Amino acid sequence: MSANASAAPRPSTEPAVEIVGVGKVFPGRRGAGVTALEDVSLQIEAGEFVSLIGPSGCGKSTMLRLIADLDAPSSGTVNVFGKPARQARLDQDYGIAFQQAGLLPWRTVRENIELPLQLHGAGRAARRARADELIELVGLGDFGDKHPDQLSGGMQQRVAIARSLVESPRLLLMDEPFGALDEMTRERMQTELARLRAETGAAVVFVTHSIPEAVYLSDRVVVMSPRPGRIVRLLDMRLGSAQERTDALREDEHFFERVSAVREALHGDAVASVQGKEAR
Amino acid sequence: MSAAASRPWVRILAPIVLGLLVLALWQGAVVALKIQPFVLPGPIAIGTQFGLRAPFVLNAALITALNALIGLVIGTVGAAIAAAVAASLRVLDELSAPIVTAASVIPIVSLAPALYTMFGADAQTARVLIAALAAFVPVYFNTLRGLRMAAPIHRDLMRSYAASSGQALRAVTLPGAVPYFFTGVRIASSLAVISALIAEDFGGPIKGLGTAITTAVSSSNYPLAWAFVLGAIITGLVFYGATLVLETAATWHRVSA
Ligand SMILES: Nc1ncnc2c1ncn2[C@@H]1O[C@H](COP(=O)(O)OP(=O)(O)OP(=O)(O)O)[C@@H](O)[C@H]1O
Ligand SMILES: [Mg+2]
Numbered sequence: 238m239s240a241n242a243s244a245a246p247r248p249s250t251e252p253a254v255e256i257v258g259v260g261k262v263f264p265g266r267r268g269a270g271v272t273a274l275e276d277v278s279l280q281i282e283a284g285e286f287v288s289l290i291g292p293s294g295c296g297k298s299t300m301l302r303l304i305a306d307l308d309a310p311s312s313g314t315v316n317v318f319g320k321p322a323r324q325a326r327l328d329q330d331y332g333i334a335f336q337q338a339g340l341l342p343w344r345t346v347r348e349n350i351e352l353p354l355q356l357h358g359a360g361r362a363a364r365r366a367r368a369d370e371l372i373e374l375v376g377l378g379d380f381g382d383k384h385p386d387q388l389s390g391g392m393q394q395r396v397a398i399a400r401s402l403v404e405s406p407r408l409l410l411m412d413e414p415f416g417a418l419d420e421m422t423r424e425r426m427q428t429e430l431a432r433l434r435a436e437t438g439a440a441v442v443f444v445t446h447s448i449p450e451a452v453y454l455s456d457r458v459v460v461m462s463p464r465p466g467r468i469v470r471l472l473d474m475r476l477g478s479a480q481e482r483t484d485a486l487r488e489d490e491h492f493f494e495r496v497s498a499v500r501e502a503l504h505g506d507a508v509a510s511v512q513g514k515e516a517r
Numbered sequence: 518m519s520a521a522a523s524r525p526w527v528r529i530l531a532p533i534v535l536g537l538l539v540l541a542l543w544q545g546a547v548v549a550l551k552i553q554p555f556v557l558p559g560p561i562a563i564g565t566q567f568g569l570r571a572p573f574v575l576n577a578a579l580i581t582a583l584n585a586l587i588g589l590v591i592g593t594v595g596a597a598i599a600a601a602v603a604a605s606l607r608v609l610d611e612l613s614a615p616i617v618t619a620a621s622v623i624p625i626v627s628l629a630p631a632l633y634t635m636f637g638a639d640a641q642t643a644r645v646l647i648a649a650l651a652a653f654v655p656v657y658f659n660t661l662r663g664l665r666m667a668a669p670i671h672r673d674l675m676r677s678y679a680a681s682s683g684q685a686l687r688a689v690t691l692p693g694a695v696p697y698f699f700t701g702v703r704i705a706s707s708l709a710v711i712s713a714l715i716a717e718d719f720g721g722p723i724k725g726l727g728t729a730i731t732t733a734v735s736s737s738n739y740p741l742a743w744a745f746v747l748g749a750i751i752t753g754l755v756f757y758g759a760t761l762v763l764e765t766a767a768t769w770h771r772v773s774a
Contacts, residue, residue: 307673327679339670342771343692356678356688384770 251319253408253440254281254304259313261299272465273299277313279459279468283407286434286441288451288458290503296466297444298336301410304442305333317408325408329357332406334414336444338393340385340400347372347381350399357404371399374429376422391418395426402433409434409441415450427453448503452495460502470502558740567744573729574748581725582752584641585706585713588648589756592709593702595649596656603657604664621654626712629719638721644713651712652705656698663697664690696771699764706756714749726752 261274273296281287289297302308303315306322317325325331332353340349350368359367372381375395377388385393394417401409415423431454434441445451451458452474460470474495540560546552547559554562567574603610625647632643667690675685717727726749733742 302673305677307676326677329679331677333674333677335670335673337670339668339674341671341689341692343695352688353678356680356684386770 251283252280252316253283253285253318254279254442255314255316255319256280256300256304257314257316259300259303259310259315261296261303261308262311274303274310275465275467277466277468279471281440281442283318284438284440286443286454286456288443288445288455289461290445290448290451290458290499291461291466291469292463292503293446295461295463297461298412299466301333301412301442301444304408305331305410329404330406331408331410332401332404333410334394334397334401334412336412336416338385338390338397340393340396342385345382345384346377346388346396349385349396350403352400353404367403368399371403374402374433375399376425391422394418395422398426405437405439407437407439409439409443411441412444413446414443416446423450430454448496448499449492452492452499458499460499469505472498472502554739555737558743562740563743563747566738566740567747570741570744574744577724577726577729577745578748578752580723581710581714581717581727581749582756584644584716584725585648585709585752585756587641588645588650588713589652589702589706589709591645592649592652593656593705596653596701596705597660597698599653600657600660600664603661610661617654617657621658625651626715626719629716633720638719639723641723644716644721644723644725647716648709648713651708652702655704655708656701659701659704660694660698663694666697667693696764696768699760699767703757703760703764706760707753710749710753710756 256277256279259274259277260272262270262272264270277296277300279287289300291297299308303310304317304322306315306326315322318330320328341352344352347365347368350371351364354364354367369381372378375398377392377395377399380388380392385396388396394414398411398414401411401414415426418426427450430441433439441454443451443454455474458472458474459468460472461467462469472495544559544561547557552559603613628650629643629647632646636642636646671689671693672685675689678684680688714725714727717723717725718731721728726745729745730742730749733739733745
């Protein structure tokens with residue numbers, strides 16, 4: 238493993254992500270472009286867990302891609318740890334798990350997880366040790382030497398999650414990572430993610446369609462409107478520090494209250510009235 | 518599929534039984550309808566000739582197969598290099614695409630007489646070259662498609678890792694293109710055999726399968742001509758089978774991402 242990956246993320250006062258006045262228009266035929274995002278501003282602190290929730294097609298994946306510098310915004314700026322998104326990508330400041338697993342089918346599970354380490358020049362033994370650690374973490378102990386086509390969709394997704402974690406990034410970008418998992422595995426992975434995040438102090442930007450999942454995991458939930466994607470509301474979820482995010486929390490009264498708050502924000506028509514709350 | 522797969526012997530036995538049945542019907546028809554040998558000899562006559570002249574058939578098959586094999590290798594290597602260059606230099610690809618497409622519809626064996634005057638009909642050069650040209654086309658197009666095929670998500674992944682273009686090529690593009698390349702080789706193998714064989718009919722004193730068939734026909738030995746045809750079929754099957762094995766090995770584990 239490379240030196241910077243093993244070091245604990247240094248405490249920093251810089252926000253992990255700073256999105257200012259960002260719009261994204263995908264060019265369409267005859268000039269009629271698709272406006273995926275419009276005037277979005279959002280600041281995510283270092284170590285903060287923020288979920289993006291909103292109807293399908295509202296630009297959640299697009300927002301993640303802008304942070305990851307896989308797409309460029311049409312307007313506005315995106316900064317990651319105080320530098321332009323492009324620089325943060327070149328500095329390998331984030332790990333990403335896409336909506337699809339996106340594994341390389343000709344590599345085994347272990348080789349897939351080792352991929353980022355290999356590209357960044359980690360030694361063979363260190364790579365293997367770290368990959369085995371993560372295989373264990375995502376509960377695929379017996380599958381290290383299997384190929385992706387021998388795994389179920391949910392298992393493939395877990396490999397992708399392991400791959401995003403392998404370099405211990407201080408920013409994690411996750412696009413519906415648990416969407417393909419069964420309820421039991423899903424809850425286990427949620428608990429794991431909460432624990433992991435508490436351990437590493439990484440900031441997480443997490444896209445989900447599940448309100449309870451967002452409430453359970455997040456410090457804040459960002460509720461987005463249908464196209465063109467805007468931020469409708471920012472909801473504080475601080476249910477207690479991350480260490481206390483145990484299964485008991487799911488039964489908590491406060492938890493249900495938060496779930497209904499998100500649900501209301503998501504279904505509410507009062508889009509205009511909350512516009513003012515967008516900028517923090 | 519599943520029913521047959523659970524009983525593999527059915528999959529092997531069924532075609533054999535069917536094949537024997539067809540042969541029996543064929544033999545029966547030839548005898549019953551008194552079909553003349555120049556129209557169609559019976560399988561027994563052909564089989565007898567094949568057995569009696571086995572060394573000749575084998576010899577002819579080896580000559581043709583060697584031309585096809587050398588041509589296949591040359592064409593494949595050339596096509597792989599050309600596809601790699603075309604994939605990396607977009608401009609070159611756009612310039613050459615119409616030419617390559619136009620060239621790909623030329624019936625390559627028709628070039629044989631011209632190549633014979635260039636290289637001489639008694640050397641194998643021209644026939645190897647024809648097989649190589651025939652093999653080039655499918656390998657080139659399949660490999661180029663494979664090199665272009667890199668999944669968008671894999672490209673995003675490489676970008677997120679800030680991988681250099683060389684790293685992306687080695688980690689994603691090349692492994693992704695391998696199955697396409699071998700599909701091209703499998704298609705090319707049959708074309709190489711057919712082209713090498715037909716090219717012999719345009720002259721030259723070679724003792725390959727093409728010449729052997731023509732010679733047997735012109736001396737009215739129809740069962741022998743068919744015995745050589747049988748040799749040609751077996752040669753083609755060997756090429757096809759060998760390249761199919763390569764292709765299957767290359768596409769192992771590629772079903773889903
Ligand atoms: N590359 C692209 N070209 C054109 N339009 C695009 C592109 N990517 C996304 N879009 C459009 O932008 C909008 C937002 O897409 P995005 O994938 O960000 O939505 P999403 O919120 O992630 O949806 P889902 O919950 O279904 O994943 C959609 O209307 C989509 O059609
Ligand atoms: Mg999405």
